[in-house]
Amino acid sequence: MTLSRRAVLGAAAASALASRRLVAATTAKIRIGLLLPYSGTYAALGHNITDAMKLAAAEHGGKLGGREVEWVAVDDESDPAKAPGNVNKLIAGEKVDILTGPVHSGVAMAMMQIVRQEEVLTIVTNAGAQAVTGTLCAPHVFRTSFSNWQTSYPCADVLLKAGQKKAVLMFWNYSFGQESMAAFKEGYVKGGGTIVKEIAVPFPSTEFQANLSEIAAIRPDAVFVFFAGAGAAKFVKDYADAGLKDKVPLYGSGFLTDGVLAAQGAAAEGIKTTLHYADALDNPANRKFREAFRKATGRDADVYAVAGYDTVNVLAQALDKVKGDVGARKELIAALESAHVDSPRGKFRFSRAHNPIQDIYLRQVKGGKEVVLGVAMKDAEDPAAGCKMGK
Amino acid sequence: MTLSLFALQLVNGVEYGLLLFLVASGLTLVFGVLGVLNFAHGSFYMLGAYLAFWLSGRTGNLWLAILIGLPVMALVGLLVEKLAIARLYSRDHLDQVLLTYGLVLLFNELQRVLWGNDVHGVATPAALAFTIPLGATQTWSAWRVFTSAACIAIAFAIRQIVLKTRFGMRVRAGASNTEMVEALGIDVRRLFAALFSAGTALAGLAGMLAAPLTTVYPGMGESVLILSFVVVVIGGIGSIKGAFFGAMLVGLADTFGKVLLPGFASAIVYAVMAAVLLWRPRGLLGAAAESR
Numbered sequence: 001m002t003l004s005r006r007a008v009l010g011a012a013a014a015s016a017l018a019s020r021r022l023v024a025a026t027t028a029k030i031r032i033g034l035l036l037p038y039s040g041t042y043a044a045l046g047h048n049i050t051d052a053m054k055l056a057a058a059e060h061g062g063k064l065g066g067r068e069v070e071w072v073a074v075d076d077e078s079d080p081a082k083a084p085g086n087v088n089k090l091i092a093g094e095k096v097d098i099l100t101g102p103v104h105s106g107v108a109m110a111m112m113q114i115v116r117q118e119e120v121l122t123i124v125t126n127a128g129a130q131a132v133t134g135t136l137c138a139p140h141v142f143r144t145s146f147s148n149w150q151t152s153y154p155c156a157d158v159l160l161k162a163g164q165k166k167a168v169l170m171f172w173n174y175s176f177g178q179e180s181m182a183a184f185k186e187g188y189v190k191g192g193g194t195i196v197k198e199i200a201v202p203f204p205s206t207e208f209q210a211n212l213s214e215i216a217a218i219r220p221d222a223v224f225v226f227f228a229g230a231g232a233a234k235f236v237k238d239y240a241d242a243g244l245k246d247k248v249p250l251y252g253s254g255f256l257t258d259g260v261l262a263a264q265g266a267a268a269e270g271i272k273t274t275l276h277y278a279d280a281l282d283n284p285a286n287r288k289f290r291e292a293f294r295k296a297t298g299r300d301a302d303v304y305a306v307a308g309y310d311t312v313n314v315l316a317q318a319l320d321k322v323k324g325d326v327g328a329r330k331e332l333i334a335a336l337e338s339a340h341v342d343s344p345r346g347k348f349r350f351s352r353a354h355n356p357i358q359d360i361y362l363r364q365v366k367g368g369k370e371v372v373l374g375v376a377m378k379d380a381e382d383p384a385a386g387c388k389m390g391k
Numbered sequence: 392m393t394l395s396l397f398a399l400q401l402v403n404g405v406e407y408g409l410l411l412f413l414v415a416s417g418l419t420l421v422f423g424v425l426g427v428l429n430f431a432h433g434s435f436y437m438l439g440a441y442l443a444f445w446l447s448g449r450t451g452n453l454w455l456a457i458l459i460g461l462p463v464m465a466l467v468g469l470l471v472e473k474l475a476i477a478r479l480y481s482r483d484h485l486d487q488v489l490l491t492y493g494l495v496l497l498f499n500e501l502q503r504v505l506w507g508n509d510v511h512g513v514a515t516p517a518a519l520a521f522t523i524p525l526g527a528t529q530t531w532s533a534w535r536v537f538t539s540a541a542c543i544a545i546a547f548a549i550r551q552i553v554l555k556t557r558f559g560m561r562v563r564a565g566a567s568n569t570e571m572v573e574a575l576g577i578d579v580r581r582l583f584a585a586l587f588s589a590g591t592a593l594a595g596l597a598g599m600l601a602a603p604l605t606t607v608y609p610g611m612g613e614s615v616l617i618l619s620f621v622v623v624v625i626g627g628i629g630s631i632k633g634a635f636f637g638a639m640l641v642g643l644a645d646t647f648g649k650v651l652l653p654g655f656a657s658a659i660v661y662a663v664m665a666a667v668l669l670w671r672p673r674g675l676l677g678a679a680a681e682s683r
Contacts, residue, residue, distance in 0.1 A: 004674035041609060044508055181473035201649075202657030204614070206605065209403040210646040217396045233510045237606065243522055243530025263512035263606050 029070040030319070030326060035083075035101030035111065036125075038075040039225060041229065042103045049125050049308035050235035051101070051297050056312035061291070064312070065319025072096050080106035087114045096120065098325040100311055103304070105129035105175055121332060123315070125307045130179050133355035135386035140329070142336055142354040145307040146276050147382040148179035154360040154377035155224060155274040156187030159251060164221035166196050170211060171226040173200035179254055180226040185187075188224075196220050206234045212242040223248055223348035228255040231262040254278070257365055258303055268365045273374045276356070277303040277345040279365045281349045281372055286344035295338035301344075310343045317341070352390030357381045392650070400646050406535060408642025409542035413597040414615055415622035415634045416549060417590030423629015424566040425583050426483045427476055430491035433616025434498035435591045437583050439464055439598025440607045441506055444513045453516045457599050461592055468591025472584045480583070499609065508609050538600045545596070549631055562586060566629055621660055625667045626647040627677025636675050640667070 015373045034053070036046035050073065057069050072094045074086050075121065083102075087110070090096050099115065099122045102108055108127035116138050117120045124132050124143040128151065133143050159167060167188060171177035171273075177200075185195055196218060199211045215223060223244075227235045232255065239250055250256075254275025257268055279290070279302065289309060293301035318335035340349050348358040360374040392400075418432045442463060446456035475494065479487050514520075515534045553559035561582050564572045573579050582660035597615075605611065622641050627634025641660050648659030655662075667675065 116504060200656075202651060205657065206614075207407060207645065207649075209407065210400055210649040213396065213399045213403055213526075217393070217399075217526055227654065230510045230606060230611070233512065233606040233608070234604075235606070237512065241522060241530070241532035241535070241604075243524070243528065247528055257609065260510050263510045265512050265514070321527060 004206045028067070030067040030096065030098070030324065031070045031072055031096045032102075032315075033089060033094060033096030033099045034071060035076050035086055035099065035107070036073065037078040037103050038073070040078050042078045045103045045304045048299070048302060048305040049101075051098070051299075052293060052301065052305035052308035053125075053312045053377065054314070055099055055292055055296050056309045058296075060312070064316045065322065065324030067319075067324040073134035076104070076107050076196070078102075078104040078107060080104070080110045083107045083110035083181040084114060087111050091115075091118055091120050098123065098315065100125050102127055108132055109136075112138075112141070115141060119329065120131045121326065121329070123311050125311050126304055128179075129175060130382075130385070133351070133353040133382060133387060134384055137353045137384065137387035137389050139333055139389060142314075142350060144311045144341075144356060146358075147355050148176055149183040149382050150355075150358070150360060150380050151183075151255070151275055152180040152224075152226070153183040153187045154362075154380055155253065155272075156184050156191060156193065156252055157271060158274065158362055158376055159188065159224070160191040160193055160223075161224050162249075164249065165193050166221045167193060168199065168215055168218060168220045168223045169195055169225070170199040170201065170215070170223060172203040172231060174203045176228075177203070177226040180197065181224075184224050188291060189390050191217075204231060206231050208235055208238045209242075211246065215248065216242065216244060220248060223250050225250065225252045225256060227252070232256050233260040236260075236264045236271065237267045245270065254303065254363060257363075257370060261365065261368065261370065265368070270365060272362060272364045272373070274360050274362055275303065276358045276360055276380075277306050278361050278370050278372045280363075280370055281345065281361070283344070283346060285342050285346075291343040306344050310341055310345075312342070314339050314341050344378075351381050351384060353382065353387040354389075355382045355384065395526055399529065400650055401643070402525070402531075404646035405639065406642070407540050407646060408639040409539045409546075410597060411618055411622055411642055412635050412638035413542045413545060413570060413600070414594055415592035415619040415626070415638055416546070416631055417597075418619045419623045419626065419629055419631065419634045420562075420593075421587055421590040422623060424562055424586055425476070425480065427479060427587075428487045428491065429476075429487060429590075430616065431471070431494035431498065432590070432594050432619060433612030434495050434596035435464065435467070435612075436598040436601075436615050437502065437607075437610075437612030438467065438498060439595030440513075440602040440605070440611060441502055441598075442595065443599035443602040444511050444607045445506065447513055451601065453513065455597075457596070460599055461596060464595030465588045466483035467595075468588035469584060471591065474589040476587060477580070477584070495612070496610075502609060506607075510606055510608045512606050515603045523615075532604075534603050538604070541600060545593075546631075546635055553631060558582075558585070571656040616661070621664050623674075625664050625674055627671075627674030630674070630676040633674055635677030 014286050036049055037043055038046050074090055076086050076162050099120050103126045105127040108129050122141045126145045128146050128148040130147055169181050239245055241320045250271050252273050254273045256273050260266055290301045317339050318332055320336040335349055346359050348356040357379050359375045360377040360380045362372050362373045364373050414436055421427055421429050442460040443456050446459055447453040519533040519537055521533050525531040561577055565582055622634055622637040626637030644663040645660050649656045
């Protein structure tokens with residue numbers, strides 16, 4: 001009795017799956033889940049990623065691999081505690097074919113725990129946590145943005161080349177800041193630099209005066225920091241007000257100035273940062289993208305929008321190869337692994353751990369604008385510590 | 392730590408404390424006299440900062456922005472008191488928390504609708520857009536010096552008003568025995584409305600003064616609110632003088648905590664609060680609250 005029931009059920013399930021796949025491959029819309037913040041501090045980032053994805057889809061005629069796209073968006077509120085529920089809603093409830101997002105690394109970590117047990121193809125569109133393409137890497141998980149390592153490691157060389165051998169580190173004491181500092185330190189110490197002091201500021205405190213006095217007393221050759229958003233705006237202003245800007249050069253990952261340059265004003269002048277993108281990058285793909293984004297949304301594109309744009313473009317490439325059959329998992333993953341993306345940031349491809357191998361640019365604020373000085377690190381590849389995939 | 396660095400950190404701590412005092416003074420007045428636990432106090436700070444940003448952008452002058460912003464803040468205080476707070480004087484603290492927390496959400500949403508979620512800088516007035524050398528390497532922006540001076544002046548003014556004017560006398564009387572004041576024919580409702588309005592304006596002023604230093608951003612009120620409560624509790628609820636010493640203590644503890652015990656930096660202020668409360672359960676100068 002049991003046996004026969006199981007057999008019947010199995011057969012039914014198999015045929016249902018097969019027919020669903022058949023239908024999916026031919027007519028049904030392809031469902032892309034968006035796990036992004038549409039409220040709270042990161043709402044603007046979520047909207048930019050979403051709009052850029054839709055722009056890219058529209059440029060492909062609204063179809064990926066010959067199938068129309070259907071978006072299923074969930075506001076993740078940048079809340080890691082709500083992430084498991086939201087991820088399940090998209091995978092089990094909405095049955096999305098492809099999952100994309102999020103912005104917040106905490107949400108990404110929670111998402112990874114679930115996604116690793118599932119089959120659904122997942123593309124991380126912003127969160128830079130090392131583990132996503134490190135200890136938690138998975139064959140069906142890709143990242144189109146960056147790893148925290150990539151934003152900071154290349155900057156070490158910039159300081160060393162300028163003869164700045166003694167540096168102070170200052171950062172918001174949470175995972176992004178810690179990973180960013182560890183990456184910088186790795187490169188800096190390897191190249192003969194010395195970290196004279198590490199100042200961990202509790203997140204999200206923005207009271208920096210005491211620590212700035214410490215820096216003034218130490219007078220290192222340079223200061224490398226991680227702050228973002230409002231904290232970055234205030235830090236850069238305080239640093240200039242404290243008279244340190246012209247005496248001790250300030251460096252950071254690009255998040256120190258991206259999106260807050262206007263609020264920082266003259267205080268940001270001269271600051272050098274490293275990142276995989278710059279608004280001012282002069283290449284045809286970037287010019288075309290920025291113009292199209294502005295036309296579609298009325299806003300200026302940013303580094304977050306680029307990751308959204310590239311996500312859909314790389315999906316379009318891979319889905320074309322499998323003719324829109326998301327069920328052809330192996331072939332789809334292989335297609336993504338061999339994809340070459342002509343991104344607004346420049347060309348990139350995926351590493352064995354599925355993180356972009358990309359150029360990291362050295363940028364400097366000049367006349368209130370971010371200017372690209374050159375490439376700080378060519379084909380920067382995250383070391384993917386703890387990832388056994390592809391070895 | 393060298394002596395000069397110690398002196399510098401002392402200056403940093405006092406300067407931070409002065410600004411905290413300005414925010415906390417309004418909170419302690421409202422808490423002490425009206426008996427209202429006002430969670431929206433941080434929102435008034437934020438509103439002041441955003442007004443400074445918006446009005447200085449419109450007028451091109453921060454002085455003018457403050458001049459216009461202050462009466463606006465006082466009016467906001469009057470309205471909030473009339474429409475919401477006045478209904479809660481007889482209710483317990485939990486109801487007040489519920490209502491004023493609701494106001495926090497309301498003001499945050501208002502900020503999002505009116506000004507968006509971007510971070511904005513506020514330009515320092517041209518006359519004070521210079522820096523003063525402080526020690527060998529560091530400088531101090533003139534606006535910081537001005538803000539500290541303004542905080543001291545306001546602290547002194549509040550003291551004079553509370554001690555030397557009829558309004559101040561009524562406030563003190565109202566704080567110690569509301570019913571008796573009413574029996575003596577003083578309109579307590581009006582007194583309370585005026586006081587709440589003044590408290591709101593003080594928070595707003597703190598926000599306006601801080602705006603060029605902190606930049607304006609969503610959620611800026613919440614962090615200030617928590618520290619203000621710490622200051623009020625350390626100082627003794629309702630005591631302006633207590634709030635002043637409390638603010639100094641918090642400013643110095645935070646500054647030296649960051650330098651001497653960096654691993655403990657985020658907890659040091661609360662450790663100080665716990666220590667003070669163990670020593671004096673009603674805060675440094677909390678006698679007034681005792682008689683309530």
